[in-house]
Amino acid sequence: MVYIRYILGTMPKSITRTYSRYSLDATALLGGLIRTARKERKLTTQEVADRAGISRGLLQRIEKGDLKCEIGAVFEVATIVGVKLFEADETTLSRHLSQTRDKLKLLPKSVRKKSRAVRDDF
Amino acid sequence: MVYIRYILGTMPKSITRTYSRYSLDATALLGGLIRTARKERKLTTQEVADRAGISRGLLQRIEKGDLKCEIGAVFEVATIVGVKLFEADETTLSRHLSQTRDKLKLLPKSVRKKSRAVRDDF
DNA sequence: ATAAAATGATCTATGTATAGCTCATATAGA
DNA sequence: TCTATATGAGCTATACATAGATCATTTTAT
Numbered sequence: 001m002v003y004i005r006y007i008l009g010t011m012p013k014s015i016t017r018t019y020s021r022y023s024l025d026a027t028a029l030l031g032g033l034i035r036t037a038r039k040e041r042k043l044t045t046q047e048v049a050d051r052a053g054i055s056r057g058l059l060q061r062i063e064k065g066d067l068k069c070e071i072g073a074v075f076e077v078a079t080i081v082g083v084k085l086f087e088a089d090e091t092t093l094s095r096h097l098s099q100t101r102d103k104l105k106l107l108p109k110s111v112r113k114k115s116r117a118v119r120d121d122f
Numbered sequence: 123m124v125y126i127r128y129i130l131g132t133m134p135k136s137i138t139r140t141y142s143r144y145s146l147d148a149t150a151l152l153g154g155l156i157r158t159a160r161k162e163r164k165l166t167t168q169e170v171a172d173r174a175g176i177s178r179g180l181l182q183r184i185e186k187g188d189l190k191c192e193i194g195a196v197f198e199v200a201t202i203v204g205v206k207l208f209e210a211d212e213t214t215l216s217r218h219l220s221q222t223r224d225k226l227k228l229l230p231k232s233v234r235k236k237s238r239a240v241r242d243d244f
Numbered sequence: 245a246t247a248a249a250a251t252g253a254t255c256t257a258t259g260t261a262t263a264g265c266t267c268a269t270a271t272a273g274a
Numbered sequence: 275t276c277t278a279t280a281t282g283a284g285c286t287a288t289a290c291a292t293a294g295a296t297c298a299t300t301t302t303a304t
Contacts, residue, residue, distance in 0.1 A: 014289070015263085017175055023197040025215050026207040032222040039229045044250065053139055055293045060252075067194025068291065070261085074193050075145040085148040087209060093147050100154040107161045110280045112272045136259065137293085166280065177263045182282075190261065192291085232250045234302050 019067055028065035030074065030083070035063040037081040052076045141189055150187035152196065152205070157185040159203040174198045 038048055049059045054073050062069050062077055078085060088096060160170055171181045176195050184191050184199055200207060210218060 020201050022201045025219050026197050029219045042233050044233050068192050070190050071193040071196050072141055072189025075148050079142050079144045097147050097151045111164050111166050232301055
């Protein structure tokens, strides 16, 4: 079976994205914590990558703090090497989760802007 | 200018990935916290998406806790609506980051497995 | 010193996440 | 009630992240 995968097209234009210092630092910190925890547990990059079901290259990028990695892969690796997210263990996390869901129910379902400026012209 | 973009190939096979309960919960919690914070600050999805430089659709997936979003986009949105990562503000975060880097310098540069079982056959 | 193993870096093919629409529905405010 | 608007959901094209390989280098343990 043959599958049509490619045709002719125009030159692609790449998109660059900007990040705040806080996001950069947070991702770098998480990556560093993962790398530290992995070494303390004496696990090789290949072992952790296998357990997480990802490639060794992706694990390297995660440990470097690459902002373009998918969050599921990052969190999965963090879990495997024992880095706590939100500084919460499994039970605390799920409790916090349901609390957040309850809180959301109480908030308005959509945010509405003031339609016009307040009438102060009288 | 014409750019060669496509050729003929074989049928693609998709890859499914599994995630732990902990990763699922952590991502869902983060998404919920973001949604809650956004509403409390009375920001529309469009406003936050614009400020983060992402599409409204991606923001919806982030708030839903989609594990395939890139971590940079998620952290950027969290920062914008005021959700603290690591329960730390900017200065605490950068301090923690340099501490982690210092700690890494002290650890062995590569993890080495015991090459063979301990000699107990004598 | 030597060798085996771990890590770092780079390349290609391809599966897929994303932007940017459209349309339908829900909802807050007048 | 009425209406503007926010949200939800689905679509397509494409830019890009990932897997998987290879090779070079570093590093640990013997």
